[in-house]
Amino acid sequence: MNFCSHCGAPVRLAIPAGDDRLRYLCDRCGTIHYQNPRIVAGTLPLIDDRVLLCRRAISPRDGYWTLPAGFMENGETTEQAARRETREEAGAELTELSLYTLIDLPHIHQVYMIFIGRLAGDFSAGPESREVRLFEESAIPWESLAFPTIERTLRHFFDDRRRELPPGAERFSLHVGSFERWQAPARPD
Amino acid sequence: MNFCSHCGAPVRLAIPAGDDRLRYLCDRCGTIHYQNPRIVAGTLPLIDDRVLLCRRAISPRDGYWTLPAGFMENGETTEQAARRETREEAGAELTELSLYTLIDLPHIHQVYMIFIGRLAGDFSAGPESREVRLFEESAIPWESLAFPTIERTLRHFFDDRRRELPPGAERFSLHVGSFERWQAPARPD
DSSP, X not given: OOBOTTTOOBEEEEOOTTOOSOEEEETTTOOEEOOOXXXXXEEEEEETTEEXXXXXXXXXXXXXXXXXXXXXXXXXXXXXXHHHHHHHHHOOEEEEEEEEEXXXXXXXXXEEEEEEEEEESOOOOOTTEEEEEXXXXXXXOGGGBSOHHHHHHHHHHHHHHHOOOOTTOOTTOOEEEEOSSOOOOOOOO | OOBOXXXXXXXXXXXXXXXXXXXXXXXXXXXXXXXXXXXXEEEEEEETTEEEEEEEOSSSSTTOEEOXXXXXXXXXXXXXXXXXXXXXXHOOEEEEEEEEEEEEEGGGTEEEEEEEEEEESOOOOOTTEEEEEEEOGGGOOGGGBSOHHHHHHHHHHHHHHHOOOOTTOOTTOOEEEEOSSOOOOOOOO
């Protein structure tokens, strides 16, 4: 940020009175420009024991596999954002969505929110995907996943599928976690 | 937004090629200025059957009661943001935090994330609070709550406290919801 988006004057980095963080300040009109993390909303689409993945057609990580996900827009809910991204990237609709992973990425100012849901009907690659396919656990391309958030979400899913549950417990309840910095996807055990 | 924060030229609202939403575009340097929802992170601090509330000393809703909460900052996790706000507004530390309500407010581009946790030690009003107090259910100032998100979170809590649970079920598991527009807090039943 170099200029004030309100009045066009140059901004400077300083800690405003009563604050304890550096902000971009405009000395001409007095605006303080706050910057905040963004939400990446997406889904883990299921059909029986298979999950849907998209192979990215855009950078970053062009050619790598991911879950349908992208930046939440103003004017929508997190679930609407997740459904929209799934429609745009995978041509897919889901039923019974529930929040499954919430992963903080403080070093890049992002919060991932992935909803789990059942695939309803057909699917097809959108303009940001090279291809869209269903994978059983044994076929997941662990070494070609786009982001560590995707790997972690898939690992939670396959662990939860296998887990013995006490009666009354939810099989796919929320997992909260974070990555403090970029971590390359690990090899499978 | 009137000016490009990168180069200082005037911006215009238009739909970029390959997009389907209005964005602020800079014709001089080509920057597209995306705007995204912000996260409000906070806590529901408990001690036995009482909850901690803060009476606001700042606008909006100066003088009304709220849970400690505020905008998440770059470089922190959602839980760190919730703990920081609790420290700043209520001088309080919590143990055993878990995500309790996630409430979308698409009309004002916000997502509330309130964590539930046990109060550890003392508390005191910070500069943004007139006072901080513990309330039993019968004493909650339902008609003087600052925001509908706060009322909903408190109602979930007292409902969950009373609820009969199947063995193995979590008492305070996540509630996801939204408000599509401002709703004044309802009177208690």
